Amino acid sequence: MTSASASGADVDLVIGPLLRYVSADEATIWVETNGPCTVKVTLDDGPESSADTWSVHGHHFAIVMIEGLEGGKIYPYRVELDGTECWPVDDGFPHSVIRPPSRDDRLRVTFGSCRRTAPFDEANLKELGADALAALGERMKITDATTWPDLLLFVGDQVYADNPSAEMIDKLRQLHPEDDPIGEEVHDFEEYTWLYAESWSTPEIRWVLSTLPSCMILDDHDLRDDWNSSWDWRNEIVHEPWWRDRVLGAFGSYWIYQHLGNLSAEELAADEKYLEVIAAPDEETRNRLVDDFAWRADDDPSSSRWSYYRDFGRNRLIVIDSRCSRDLDPDRRKMVDEVEWAWLVDKATQDVDHLLVGTTLPYLLLPGIHDLEGWNEATSEGAWGKLYAKLGERLRLALDLEHWAAFRNSFDDLTGLIADRAASDSPPSSVLVLSGDIHCSYTAEATLPAVEDSVTRVHQLVMSPIRNTLQRSVQLANRFFRTRGAHAVLGFLARRSGVEDPAITWGVNQGLWFTNGLMTVEIDGRSSRVVVETACVEDGLQRLVEVGTYVLADGSAPSEAGNDAGRTELAS
Structure with missing residues (x-):
C-alpha cells in the first residue's frame, strides 16, 4: 500500500473514512475534513461517487453514497478531497475495501460495548488492558477477508464524555476555569468532536472502521453517566448551569458522528432533518438547525428516533434506543415510550430466520441483580412506604439499577413480544439479544414456559467491555448475584414488594468473563452460534484469544436438555 497523504493540499481528513452502511448493492462512507471540499470515493473495478461537505460549528462532514455494487466482490477504494488523494495512507495496514454480501443466509456480526480511549503504551495497557477492537484489526491485517466480520455493532459507550482520557483531561483543564461546575467532563459540541477524533484516529482503529461496516447506538457515557436513570435524576440535573450546552453537544454530535451512518442511502434521502441541514444556505443556519434538533430530541423523545433496523437476507437486526426514549413518569415508567414501542413491535413481527435485538442494557441480567432491580423499582414507587x-431512589443511582428489570412494564412487554414471535406460525430459529454496559460478559439461555414446544431458541449475549477497567469488588459482587443464595434472598424481597415472577426463566450458561473482548454471532441458514474472544497483549501486540464457540440454535427444535440448562444454571 503506497503513501497517498494530502500533504501540501488545502484540505485533509480529520476523521475517517468510516465505512458505515453496506448492502448487496450500495454503501455509505462518512468523513470529517478540515475544510470545505468535494469528497470523491473511487472503487477499483467499480463505481465512483462524490459528495460536497457541509459544516456545523466549524467542522466539515460528508456522507458519500455509493450505488451499483455487485454482491460477493471485494472493492478496494480510494478517497479524494478536491481531486487530491488522501486515502489510503502508508500506515502498515492493507488497502481499505468494501465487501457487499454475496449470500443472504450467512451473517457474521461482531459486537461489544464500553470502549475507553488511551494510548497503547505500557502504563495504559496495564490499567485498561488490551483494546479488543485494535486486536481485531491486528488479526484482520494478516487474515483473508472471507474470515472477517460482516458487521461491527457497537452497543453503547463509544465515547466517555464524563470520564475522558488523561490526555483529554489535560486539554480540558487548560480550557475550563478551575471553578467551572462541569469540571473535567466534556462541555459542548466542540469538545465532543475531540472525543471522536481521539477515539477513531489511531491507525488500528481507523483502518478497521474504514473496512468493516458499523452500526452504533448510544448509552449513558456517550452523553453522561446515569442519563435518564429516573424522574428525580432528571428533575435535578436540568437545573445545572452547564446542562443546555451539554445536551446540544451530546445529541448534535451523536446525530452527526454516529447515527447518520446507521441509515441506508434510501433512509437518508427520506430523512427530513438531514436533508434540511445539508441544504441550508450557510453554517449559521445549520448550527441553529442542529442545536434546535438536539435540544428537542432530549426534551421531547418522540421528536426523534435513534432506534433502527437492518435486514441481512432472512435475518433482521433491530437496535433499540433504551436510553433516550424512556418514559420516566413514576406512574408509567417505561424503558421505551409508547411511540418507540409501537415501532419496535412493527419491526419485530416480520418473518425471519433469526431476530437479533441490540439493546445497550441487558434484558436478562444475572438472577440476583434482576431481583434487586425489581425490588428497588417497587420500593422506589412506595411499596414499603415513603x-x-x-x-430506593438513592440506591438506584448509587448502584446503577436502571436495566430492563428496573422498568418492569417494559421487561414484561419485551418478554411478551418474544413469546408471541416464538408462538407464531413462522417462528424464528433464534431470538438473540445483544447487549453490553455492565463490564461483565456472559451468555444466558432462556425458556418461555408458555411456549415450551416452540423451535425458537432465546439467548441473552452480553459483551462488555471492549476496553475498560473493572474493580475487583464489582467482580465479586457479580459472582455473588449469580448464586442461588442471592437469587433466593433477593427474589423473596422482590415478591414481598409485590413484584411478580417473570414469564420467562433463564440462567447463565457460559461466563462470567471479566476482561476486554468481543463476541461474534455467526449465522448459517437457521443455525447460529457465538464465538467469544478476549483481548490480551502477546509479544508486544494486542491479540484476540478464543474462549469458546457455543451453539445457539441448530435449526431444529430445542432439546429438553437445552431447556433445562437454560432454566437452572445458577452457581451454588
Whole structure:
C-alpha cells in the first residue's frame, strides 16, 4: 500500500473514512475534513461517487453514497478531497475495501460495548488492558477477508464524555476555569468532536472502521453517566448551569458522528432533518438547525428516533434506543415510550430466520441483580412506604439499577413480544439479544414456559467491555448475584414488594468473563452460534484469544436438555 497523504493540499481528513452502511448493492462512507471540499470515493473495478461537505460549528462532514455494487466482490477504494488523494495512507495496514454480501443466509456480526480511549503504551495497557477492537484489526491485517466480520455493532459507550482520557483531561483543564461546575467532563459540541477524533484516529482503529461496516447506538457515557436513570435524576440535573450546552453537544454530535451512518442511502434521502441541514444556505443556519434538533430530541423523545433496523437476507437486526426514549413518569415508567414501542413491535413481527435485538442494557441480567432491580423499582414507587421510596431512589443511582428489570412494564412487554414471535406460525430459529454496559460478559439461555414446544431458541449475549477497567469488588459482587443464595434472598424481597415472577426463566450458561473482548454471532441458514474472544497483549501486540464457540440454535427444535440448562444454571 503506497503513501497517498494530502500533504501540501488545502484540505485533509480529520476523521475517517468510516465505512458505515453496506448492502448487496450500495454503501455509505462518512468523513470529517478540515475544510470545505468535494469528497470523491473511487472503487477499483467499480463505481465512483462524490459528495460536497457541509459544516456545523466549524467542522466539515460528508456522507458519500455509493450505488451499483455487485454482491460477493471485494472493492478496494480510494478517497479524494478536491481531486487530491488522501486515502489510503502508508500506515502498515492493507488497502481499505468494501465487501457487499454475496449470500443472504450467512451473517457474521461482531459486537461489544464500553470502549475507553488511551494510548497503547505500557502504563495504559496495564490499567485498561488490551483494546479488543485494535486486536481485531491486528488479526484482520494478516487474515483473508472471507474470515472477517460482516458487521461491527457497537452497543453503547463509544465515547466517555464524563470520564475522558488523561490526555483529554489535560486539554480540558487548560480550557475550563478551575471553578467551572462541569469540571473535567466534556462541555459542548466542540469538545465532543475531540472525543471522536481521539477515539477513531489511531491507525488500528481507523483502518478497521474504514473496512468493516458499523452500526452504533448510544448509552449513558456517550452523553453522561446515569442519563435518564429516573424522574428525580432528571428533575435535578436540568437545573445545572452547564446542562443546555451539554445536551446540544451530546445529541448534535451523536446525530452527526454516529447515527447518520446507521441509515441506508434510501433512509437518508427520506430523512427530513438531514436533508434540511445539508441544504441550508450557510453554517449559521445549520448550527441553529442542529442545536434546535438536539435540544428537542432530549426534551421531547418522540421528536426523534435513534432506534433502527437492518435486514441481512432472512435475518433482521433491530437496535433499540433504551436510553433516550424512556418514559420516566413514576406512574408509567417505561424503558421505551409508547411511540418507540409501537415501532419496535412493527419491526419485530416480520418473518425471519433469526431476530437479533441490540439493546445497550441487558434484558436478562444475572438472577440476583434482576431481583434487586425489581425490588428497588417497587420500593422506589412506595411499596414499603415513603422512607424506603427515598432510600430506593438513592440506591438506584448509587448502584446503577436502571436495566430492563428496573422498568418492569417494559421487561414484561419485551418478554411478551418474544413469546408471541416464538408462538407464531413462522417462528424464528433464534431470538438473540445483544447487549453490553455492565463490564461483565456472559451468555444466558432462556425458556418461555408458555411456549415450551416452540423451535425458537432465546439467548441473552452480553459483551462488555471492549476496553475498560473493572474493580475487583464489582467482580465479586457479580459472582455473588449469580448464586442461588442471592437469587433466593433477593427474589423473596422482590415478591414481598409485590413484584411478580417473570414469564420467562433463564440462567447463565457460559461466563462470567471479566476482561476486554468481543463476541461474534455467526449465522448459517437457521443455525447460529457465538464465538467469544478476549483481548490480551502477546509479544508486544494486542491479540484476540478464543474462549469458546457455543451453539445457539441448530435449526431444529430445542432439546429438553437445552431447556433445562437454560432454566437452572445458577452457581451454588
